[in-house]
Amino acid sequence: MxxxxxxxxxxxxxxxxxxxxxxxxxxxxxxxxxxxxxxxxxxxxxxxxxxxxxxxxxxxxxxxxxxxxxxxxxxxxxxxxxxxxxxxxxxxxxxxxxxxxxxxxxxxxxxxxxxxxxxxxxxxxxxHYAVKIHRFPFKEGTKDINEDNIVYIESNLHQLCFYIMKHELEVYRLDGTLNNIENSLDNTKFVRIHQSYLVNMKYVKNMKLQKAMLIDGRELPIAKPRYKKVRKIFANYKGAM
Missing domain, CATH: 3.40.50.2300 (Response regulator)
Incomplete structure (x- = not known):
């Protein structure tokens, strides 16, 4: 929408x-x-x-x-x-x-x-407006999610937590791996900053000290081996807007 x-x-x-x-x-x-x-x-x-x-x-x-x-x-x-x-x-x-x-x-x-x-x-x-809708079988119930509304996804012991922007930040869970989810999302927006985090660049305000600062003040860790590449992707994403 x-x-x-x-x-x-x-x-x-x-x-x-x-x-x-x-x-x-x-x-x-x-x-x-x-x-x-x-x-x-x-x-x-x-x-x-x-x-x-x-x-x-x-x-x-x-x-x-x-x-x-x-x-x-x-x-x-x-x-x-x-x-x-x-x-x-x-x-x-x-x-x-x-x-x-x-x-x-x-x-x-x-x-x-x-x-x-x-x-x-x-x-x-x-x-180039086109809404990308994904249907996920969350534990809270199957939901159709606009890809743009996914802030980030966190992996923890084979469980994925989806942080979704609606009227407020909502969290939904499902069993699975980030590898499978990563392949299904737009790789020009979603970046694997850590083994446990896949982030939508739209909601990243800045990056420093191996952390991604989101627009709501949250800080997510960026794995040291990935930091240089992630910063470059972030800069290219912001520059392409």
Missing amino acids: LKIAICDDEEVFGQHLKQIVSQFFDERNVEHEVRLFCSGEEFVKLNMDMAKYQIVFLDINMEELDGISTAKRLRELCKDAFVVFVTAFIDYALDGYGVDAIRYILKNSSNFNKSVNECIEAILEKM
């Missing part, structure tokens, strides 16, 4: 934009969730959950925490979200380079609806 955030302190306009975005995906039968936030503060209070949103529309001219500052907070946690600034003024264009904004859309444009649709189409093309 695609998750889209809209952050605008003008509720009427925010609802209007939400309707446009929802209609775009409804017409294409794409499963999605659009959530409206009424301030930058409300959005950043999500902390690590900000990273769940693949597309974020931000009003630049919000009071207290403006769109640029909100985007900077988002970038501290997540490098791969697509940020779109929605503004009544074009004067802020240069500021967007620092947070890798993909587009600016003018609120008072006569072609506003068309601009939003074209923007989303461009984002989906860049994402």
